[in-house]
Amino acid sequence: MDDKEGGSESGPSHDWADLTHECLVNVLSHISLEDRWRGAMLVCKSWLRACREPCFNTVFDLETRFDSATELPRHWTPEFERKIDSMLQSVVLWSDGSLTEIRVRHCSNRSLSLVAESCPNLQVLSIKSSPHVTDEIMAKIASGCPKLRELDVSYCYEISHESLALIGRHCSSLRIFRRNLMNWLDPSQHIRIVPSEYLDACPQDGDSDATAIGKFMPNLLHLELRFSKLTSKGLVLISEGCLNLEYLDLSGCANLTSRDIVNASSYLKNLKTIKKPNFYIPRSVYHAERYGLWRLYDERFQTDVFRI
Template identity: 65%
Template sequence: MGDKEEEGKSATGSNWADLTYVCLLNILSRLTLSQRWTGPMFVCKSWFSACKDPVLHSVFDLETHFHSLPELPRWWTPEFERRIDSMLRSVIEWSDGSLVEIKTRHCSDRAVSFAAERCPNLEVLSIKSCPNVTDDSVTRIAFRCSKLRELDISYCYEISHESLVVIGRNCPNLKVLKRNLMNGLHASQHVEIVPNEYLNACPQDGDKEASAIAKFMPNLEHLELRFSNLSARGLGLICEGCLNLECLDLSGCTNFTGRDIVNITSNLKNLKQIIKPNFYIPRSVFHTERYGHWQLYDERFQTDIFRI
């Protein structure tokens, strides 16, 4: 039997290559992105062609894959970033403008800018832990993807408050913002995984970011600011400007007390969940005179929330 006759045959002799295109798409749509990329794409030419159909590429979600594994040093290498960029760019091209959701990590400005050019209907953008995504590409997203309703730029230290201003001005449908920073209290958990220069580049302008959020994102319903260094003043601005907040995550924020939080958030009538800092900071890490109040308020705070 020739090679052509063998192509696409299963172990039972069935010729999978003869499936109708509609049936094949139905099967492929039931697989995850990673499953399609590690199997069906390499079966035969017709299957590879089907895997590129725009109907399969309204969502690009690698976050579930990252979330299921412990963080690895190789994720922070240029080689890995290029692989993620290549994969994302391919899906953007295949989507033919139908991509509405991107969830990944460790991509670069190049890929995000490409998404801005080709994905006018983008509604969800999650690009956590991207050391080479900057204000430049996020600004492009803001101007070209006005339907954006959810943005996660956690651990992206080259993105500043200026991006928040532009996003807020141009994306009125934004309901969810996640701007979490790495755990600065126990930075040792990132050592030998995250490059030291990146760890030391943690943004120090929490109140500027708070001001941008308060002024330009009035329709927010879900806001995460874990380990931000915003002050009570910054939190006050947010609570005055974002009256529709239903969920507020302040895990690891050390510049205000539990009493501050209660008083400042009292005007948020729609607030259903607030995650407060709940830890006692060791003497070896901070001055007790400045942070000793956390021990006093610890019993009032929620528990089990420190997971990065």
């Protein structure tokens, strides 16, 4: 069979661009999000049109991509942020209101403004490491996405306790909340990656966050506050207000003692997992002088850390 008859020695040829829209949608449903964005969308206009179907844009999850790669300095640049914003804005428009889950990093108010306006069915929002997301846009998210059941604003230092209160007031279905901070006790893992001025902007008042959580998020089941600077007062407020908690992560919370945690967790009858602040703290963090026998012990064994 020659080429004029539509075939070759290896078999009949096929023009995938001629597939019906319904067939294309069926084929594309079997490939990953990454394969659609990096391959299928670039084939031709008909493939791009199929990739824009709302059924492919109910979930936008880039978190697995970030988890599998090392954080890079370029991720914290305006150029990278604009790329993430552009992708998210496209997905929001293509979803036609059906978007229920967003897991990205390094987005900004530009894209989240469209999310707040166009995603009333959103249930999951994870925007870790987004330095330019502010209280202003989180207020719009709170009113525009009342069905939120999971929210992650870890490493978003422009989001304050005011946003947490608004989210709690408007999103009564919230069950999972993550407000983790970067490791300020040992920032070496972030140096030369995260801008130093951003590391210095780490929120200082963990008890304000704790007050908002305890007062306005009573239905939480899962709470993460790694490296928060909350004190025993804030932890008690959370324990008294979030009685249904099953999972609590307090890793790196240097202002809490074992006694604080025991006293506060006595309120939490449903608690199944608690991660305590069990770590070494460099003495230089506190610049504390130690006296008497402790000084003799230091000189003899040359210790430079102590354990909480």
